[in-house]
Amino acid sequence: MxxxxxxxxxxxxxxxxxxxDPKTLLFGEDVALxxxxxxxxxxxxxxxxxxxxxxxxxxxxxLGGAVGAAMMGLRPIVEIMWADFAFVAxxxxxxxxxxxxxxxxSRLKAPMTIRTQxxxxxxxxxxxxxxxxxxxAHIPGLRVCLPATPQDAYDLLLxxxxxxxxxxxxxxxxxxxxxxxxxxxxxxxxxxxxxxIVRPGSDISVVTWGPMxxxxxxxxxxxxxxxxxxxxxxxxxxxxxxxDTVTESVSRTGRLAVIHEANLTGGFGAEIVARVxxxxxxxxxxxxxxxxxxxxxxxxxxxxxxxxxxxxxxAGRLLSLLKPGND
Amino acid sequence: xxxxxxxxxxxxxxxxxxxxxxxxxxxxxLTRDAVFATYRGHGWALACGTDPVALxxxxxxxxxxxxxxxxxxxxxSDPDHGFYGENSIVGAGAPIAMGAAxxxxxxxxxxxxxxxxxxxAMNQGAVHEAMxxxxxxxxxxxxxxxxxxxxELTPIAAMVRxxxxxxxxxxxxxxxxxxxxxxxxxxxxxxxxxxxxCRAGQGPVLIEALTQRLxxxxxxxxxxxxxxxxxxxxxxxxxxxxxxATLRADGVSEHELAGIETRVRAEVAAAATAALAxxxxxxxxxxxxxxG
Numbered sequence: 001m002x003x004x005x006x007x008x009x010x011x012x013x014x015x016x017x018x019x020x021d022p023k024t025l026l027f028g029e030d031v032a033l034x035x036x037x038x039x040x041x042x043x044x045x046x047x048x049x050x051x052x053x054x055x056x057x058x059x060x061x062x063l064g065g066a067v068g069a070a071m072m073g074l075r076p077i078v079e080i081m082w083a084d085f086a087f088v089a090x091x092x093x094x095x096x097x098x099x100x101x102x103x104x105x106s107r108l109k110a111p112m113t114i115r116t117q118x119x120x121x122x123x124x125x126x127x128x129x130x131x132x133x134x135x136x137a138h139i140p141g142l143r144v145c146l147p148a149t150p151q152d153a154y155d156l157l158l159x160x161x162x163x164x165x166x167x168x169x170x171x172x173x174x175x176x177x178x179x180x181x182x183x184x185x186x187x188x189x190x191x192x193x194x195x196x197i198v199r200p201g202s203d204i205s206v207v208t209w210g211p212m213x214x215x216x217x218x219x220x221x222x223x224x225x226x227x228x229x230x231x232x233x234x235x236x237x238x239x240x241x242x243x244d245t246v247t248e249s250v251s252r253t254g255r256l257a258v259i260h261e262a263n264l265t266g267g268f269g270a271e272i273v274a275r276v277x278x279x280x281x282x283x284x285x286x287x288x289x290x291x292x293x294x295x296x297x298x299x300x301x302x303x304x305x306x307x308x309x310x311x312x313x314x315a316g317r318l319l320s321l322l323k324p325g326n327d
Numbered sequence: 328x329x330x331x332x333x334x335x336x337x338x339x340x341x342x343x344x345x346x347x348x349x350x351x352x353x354x355x356x357l358t359r360d361a362v363f364a365t366y367r368g369h370g371w372a373l374a375c376g377t378d379p380v381a382l383x384x385x386x387x388x389x390x391x392x393x394x395x396x397x398x399x400x401x402x403x404s405d406p407d408h409g410f411y412g413e414n415s416i417v418g419a420g421a422p423i424a425m426g427a428a429x430x431x432x433x434x435x436x437x438x439x440x441x442x443x444x445x446x447x448a449m450n451q452g453a454v455h456e457a458m459x460x461x462x463x464x465x466x467x468x469x470x471x472x473x474x475x476x477x478x479e480l481t482p483i484a485a486m487v488r489x490x491x492x493x494x495x496x497x498x499x500x501x502x503x504x505x506x507x508x509x510x511x512x513x514x515x516x517x518x519x520x521x522x523x524x525c526r527a528g529q530g531p532v533l534i535e536a537l538t539q540r541l542x543x544x545x546x547x548x549x550x551x552x553x554x555x556x557x558x559x560x561x562x563x564x565x566x567x568x569x570x571x572a573t574l575r576a577d578g579v580s581e582h583e584l585a586g587i588e589t590r591v592r593a594e595v596a597a598a599a600t601a602a603l604a605x606x607x608x609x610x611x612x613x614x615x616x617x618x619g
Contacts, residue, residue, distance in 0.1 A: 025433065051433070056463065058456035061422045065460065068426020068440070071411060072361070074433060076426075091453065095416050096423060103397045104404055106616045108411070140617055164619035 007040045007176040009150035009183045010115075013157040014041065014077065016185070018048045021075060024161065026052045028062055028079030028115075037081060038117070038176050059089035063114070067096050070110040070166075077161060083118035083132045083170060097166040098141030111164045115157070117171040119211055119261055120308055122301040124173075129297035129304075131210070131262035136168045137238040137271075143167040143192055144238040148213040150181040152196075152236060159192045167192070172211040179214075195242035197249065201231035204321055205249040207272055208259045209235040216259055218311035223318060230318065238268050243275050250276050254284040255321050259314055264291040285321045290314055328599065329546045334386045338400045341370040343509075343541035346566035347443070347473050348374035350514025354522055355441060357409030361427045363420035363442040366401035367473075368413035371443065376408040379595060383602030396608030418444055418451030421470065425457040428466040428531075439525040441469040441518075447478025449492045458531065462499040467525035469518065470501075470533045473508060475540045480552050496533040508536030509566040512573070541565055 004012065017024050026032075026044060032054040035042035045052040055062050059080060066076040080086045086093065093114070100110040120129040136144045143165055147153040153171065160167035198213065199220055208216045213234050220230035231249055235241065250256045256276050258269035269289040276287065292308045309317075328334045341348070344367070352374035355362070364371040372382055377393060385392030385403045392398070393405045404412030411427065414420040424442035431438040448454050449472060461468040472492050476483055484490045496503030502524055506513050514536060521532035539561040543550045550558075562568070571584055 023433075025429075056456070056460050058460060060453040061425060061456035061460040064419070064422020064453065064457065065426035065429050068363075068423035068428070069430040070426070071406075071423070072427050072430035072434065072436075072438070074430050089453075091416055091419055092422060096414075096419055099402075101619065102617050103394055103402060104406070104412075104616075105395050105397065106619065108404065108406055109619060111619075143618075 003180045003182050004150060005177055006150045006153045006172070006179045007038060009154040010040050010157055010171065011042060011044070012183070012185055013154045014044055015047065017077065017158060017161045018044065018051060023073065023075045024051070025069065025074055025076045026078075027055050027065070027076065029055055029057055029081050031079050036079070038173060040176065041079070059085055060092055063089045063092035064096065066112040066114070067092060067100065067110050070112040071100060071108050075111050075113075075161060077113040077115065080114060080116040082128050083116045084127050084130050086116060086132070093142065093166070093168075094139050098139050101165060102141060109164055110166050112166050113157070113160045114166065114168045115171060116168065117173040117176070119172055119174055120297050120304050121174050122304065123299050124297070125299045126296045131260065131292075133170055133238055134262055134266055134268045136170075137268055141166065142239065144170065145192070145236055146170045146172070146210040146238070147236065148172070148175070148210055148234050150179060150183045152234075154183050154185065155187060155190055156236065158189050162189060163192050170210065174211045193237045193240040193242060195236055195245040196234045197231060197245065198234045199230065199232040201229040201253070203229045203253055204255040204257055204318055205231045205233060205246065205253045206257045206259060206318065207233045207235055207246055209238070210261060212259055212261045212309075215309065215311045215314055219315035219318060222311065222315045226319070228319070228322060241272075243279075246272060247276055247279050247281050250281045250283070254282060256283065257288040257290060257318055257321060259290040259309065261292055261308055263294045264289060265294050267291050288317060288321050290317045328386070333603065334400065336399055336401075337366075338386070338546045339367040339544065340542045340546065341367045343561060343565050344473055344475060344538045345370050346511040346514055346570070347471070347508045347536050347538060350511040351441065351443070351471060351518045353515045354518035355409065355439070359436050359438050360409055360522070361411050361424070361438060361440045362409055363411050363424040363427070363440065364413050365417070365420065365444050365448070366413050366415045367445065368403070369400070371413070372403060372405055372410050375405065375410040377405040377410060379598035380601045381405070383599050384605050387602050387605070388608050389602055389605040390608050391602070391605040392608070395612075418448035418454040420444060421448070421454040421457035425461045425466060425468055428461060428468045429464070431467055437526060439467045439469060439522050441471060443471040443473060445478065446472060446474040446476065446483040446492055448472070449495060450478070450486060458495075458499050458501065458533070461531040462501055465528060465530040467528070468531040469521045469525060470531060471518070472533070472535045473538055474535050475538050477540065477544065477553070479544045480548070482552070491535070493533060493535040501531050501533045502529070503533040503535070505535040505537065508538035509564055509569050511566060511570055539565070
C-alpha cells in the first residue's frame with residue numbers, strides 16, 4: 001500500500017462513490033474538465049462522463065441544484081470552491097437543504113454532500129481564508145466534518161456521501177498536497193460521527209480538528225520533552241459531535257483545552273467547553289480555548305503567523321494549564 | 328379562519344390569481360412532473376391535487392396536515408401529488424426546480440420541473456442563476472412568473488427599468504411568452520406548449536402571466552400602497568368571472584354555474600370543518616425527522 005496525498009485520498013473516495021453508486025453526481029466550478037483548481041477532482045470527468053460536470057460560477061444554482069436533484073432521489077456531491085464562497089448561497093443550505101427532511105417528516109430528503117475547503121495559507125486573502133465550521137455546525141439539519149488526515153479524507157467523505165442528509169465536508173487546502181500517508185482504500189465504510197484519540201496522554205485532553213491537529217501534535221511533541229503528556233483528540237465530526245469520547249478523556253486527565261484555527265468568539269470550542277462543564281466532569285484547571293483572535297485574516301505570511309496560533313503558542317498555553325503563571 | 332385566529336401566522340392568499348395554478352396543473356403530468364411554488368401556494372397545492380382537508384389541516388397545525396403542522400401556511404408540500412412545495416424565501420425555488428430538472432437528465436423520468444414565483448422574484452439573483460444554468464444545459468424547467476404588479480407591498484414598475492418581465496428571457500435565449508394569467512385556457516395552452524418544448528429537450532421556457540391580487544400581500548395588509556379603484560377594477564376581470572363568462576358563451580346555463588359554485592363552497596366548508604375536528608400536531612414528535 002503506497003502513500004497518497006490528502007488530495008489524492010479525496011479523489012479516490014470520489015472515484016469509489018461514483019463507481020459504486022450510479023445515483024451520485026459530481027458538479028461545481030471547474031471540477032470536471034480542469035479537474036478542480038487544486039487538482040482534487042482530476043480524471044473523474046474522463047472516467048464518469050457527464051455525471052461529472054462543470055457549472056457556472058453560481059453558488060446558489062450549485063447548491064439549489066443539488067437540493068432539487070437530491071429531493072428527486074439522486075446523490076449529488078457538489079464543490080464550493082472556497083468555504084468563503086458559501087456565504088453567497090447560504091440560503092440554499094440553511095433555509096432549503098436543512099429543512100427538507102424535517103418539514104416533510106422524511107417524506108422528502110436531501111442526501112447531498114457539500115465539499116469545500118478552508119483556512120489560511122500564505123498569501124490567501126481575507127475572503128479566501130476564513131474557518132467557518134461553527135456556522136455550519138450551528139444549523140440543525142446539516143452534518144459537518146473536517147478530515148485532518150488522508151485516511152479520514154477518504155473515510156469521512158465516503159461516510160458523508162452515504163449519509164441520507166446534507167453533509168458539509170470541510171477539507172483543508174493546506175493539507176491537499178503537503179500531507180501524505182498510506183490509506184486503506186478497501187476499508188469498510190464507517191458511519192458518520194466519532195472522534196479519534198490520535199495521541200493518548202494523561203495530563204491534558206486537547207480537542208482539535210482540521211489542520212490544527214498537526215500543530216497540536218507538534219506542540220505535544222515539544223511538551224513531551226518537558227515530561228508533559230498531552231492527549232490529542234481529533235474531533236473529526238462537529239455534527240454529530242462525539243461528546244462521550246471527550247468527557248471520558250477529560251475525566252481521566254482533569255484538564256481540557258480546545259484548539260482551533262477559527263476565531264474565538266462563537267467558535268465550536270466554546271460549545272465543547274460548555275458540554276464538558278455541563279456534564280460536571282471534575283477539572284483541576286479552568287478549561288482553555290486557543291484560537292485565532294477575533295480578527296479579519298491578513299494575506300501576508302508574517303501577519304498570518306501573528307494572527308493564527310502556531311505550535312509554540314499552543315505549547316505555551318498548554319503549559320500554562322499545568323503551571324499557572326507561565327502563560 | 329385567520330381573522331378568527333383559528334389559523335395563526337402569516338397567510339398569503341392567491342385570490343384573483345387562481346387561473347394560473349389551475350391552468351398550469353392541467354398541462355402537467357403530476358405523476359412525474361414537479362411543481363415548486365411560493366408562499367402564495369395554497370392554490371398550487373389544490374391544483375396539484377392536494378386533499379383540501381390536508382391543506383386546511385396544515386394551516387390549522389393539525390396532525391393530518393400535509394406536513395403534520397411543521398410547514399404552516401407558507402412552506403407546505405405534498406410530493407405525492409407532484410407538489411414539491413411552497414417556499415418562503417423569494418426566488419429560492421428556482422434553483423431547486425433546476426436541480427429537479429437536472430435529475431431528469433439521469434433518472435429517465437422525462438420529468439419537467441415547473442417553478443412559479445412572483446414578479447418580485449425576478450430581481451433575485453438565485454432566479455437568474457437558475458435561469459442561466461437551465462439555459463446553458465437545456466434543462467426542462469418552466470419558469471412561470473405570476474406578475475400581479477406588486478412585489479409584496481411595492482409596485483414592480485418602480486423597481487425595474489422595463490416592467491415587461493418576459494424580456495428577461497432574452498439574455499438567456501429562452502423561449503418566452505407573456506399571457507393573460509386570468510384566462511385559464513390561455514394558461515393551460517401556453518404551459519402545454521412550454522412542457523412540450525421542455526420534454527423535447529429544447530431547454531427552459533419563461534412565461535409571464537399577468538394577473539392581480541384581489542387581496543393584500545398577507546391577511547391584515549391594509550394595502551395603503553394601492554389605489555382604491557384598482558382592486559375594484561380588477562374584480563371585474565378576475566379569473567372566475569372571466570371563466571364564467573366564457574362558459575355562458577359556450578352555452579352553460581346559470582343554473583349549472585350556480586350549482587358548481589354551491590358544490591365547491593360546500594366542499595370547502597366541509598374540508599374546513601373536518602380539519603377543525605382533526606387532532607392537533609403531536610408535540611411528542613417535535614424532535615423527530617431532523618436526520619435520517
